[in-house]
Amino acid sequence: AQSVTQPDIHITVSEGASLELRCNYSYGATPYLFWYVQSPGQGLQLLLKYFSGDTLVQGIKGFEAEFKRSQSSFNLRKPSVHWSDAAEYFCAVGATNAGNNRKLIWGLGTSLAVNP
Amino acid sequence: NAGVMQNPRHLVRRRGQEARLRCSPMKGHSHVYWYRQLPEEGLKFMVYLQKENIIDESGMPKERFSAEFPKEGPSILRIQQVVRGDSAAYFCASSPGQGMNTEAFFGQGTRLTVV
DSSP states (O other), X not given: OOEEEOOOSEEEEETTSOEEEOOEEEOSSOEEEEEEEEOTXXXXXXXXXXXXXXXXXXXXXXXXXXXXXXXXXXXXXXXXXXXXXXXXXXXXXXXXXXXXTTOOEEOOOEEEEEEO | OXXXXXXXXXXXXXXXXXXXEEEEOOTTOOEEEEEEEOTTSOEEEEEEEEXXXXXXXXXXXXXXXXXXXXXXXXXXXXXXXXXXXXXXXXXXXXXXXXXXXXXXXXXXXXXXXXX
């Protein structure tokens, strides 16, 4: 069955520290991969996406993610976290060959807290 | 250019009542998607609409739920005879096209509470 796993429900880091949020997926076809962020009271905002090509993807707000097919992973990273990065982060996977390619499969999210 | 607007932000309904959730897409966007986020669960796709057409409703519960996106006005997600299990956050997204290289923008969601 298709699934997305975000192993860490909650992560706390200190401001200025590096960050890695894990995402593993199970998908039979070649996937589209996404990371979204949801700040309190806000809608979901796209951080970055992977379709094909370079497996290291750069996104907004200084985030990047690396697609590793052999590990079925798409981990999100940031070298230095800012207090404003505190939010909920969602990984999602979509089919490349589906008629409706917004029919994403979502992880449960990782809640990030940032200590000053 | 305003973003995707959802209203109301919070909606409380008694069991058996109807809930109507509205989504106004971004200007120029003709594709709308609805998702539901149940407590302790991830977002789940519900329905994909283009103007006046339902393209994919495979994620919609078979009964009590319906969606429309008329030629004029917002997209409406309608839940009839609500039950406690309908309590969730409902998110709408819009995009100018279907292709994955066109970003879908999300609204802030409507949080439905059934009492």
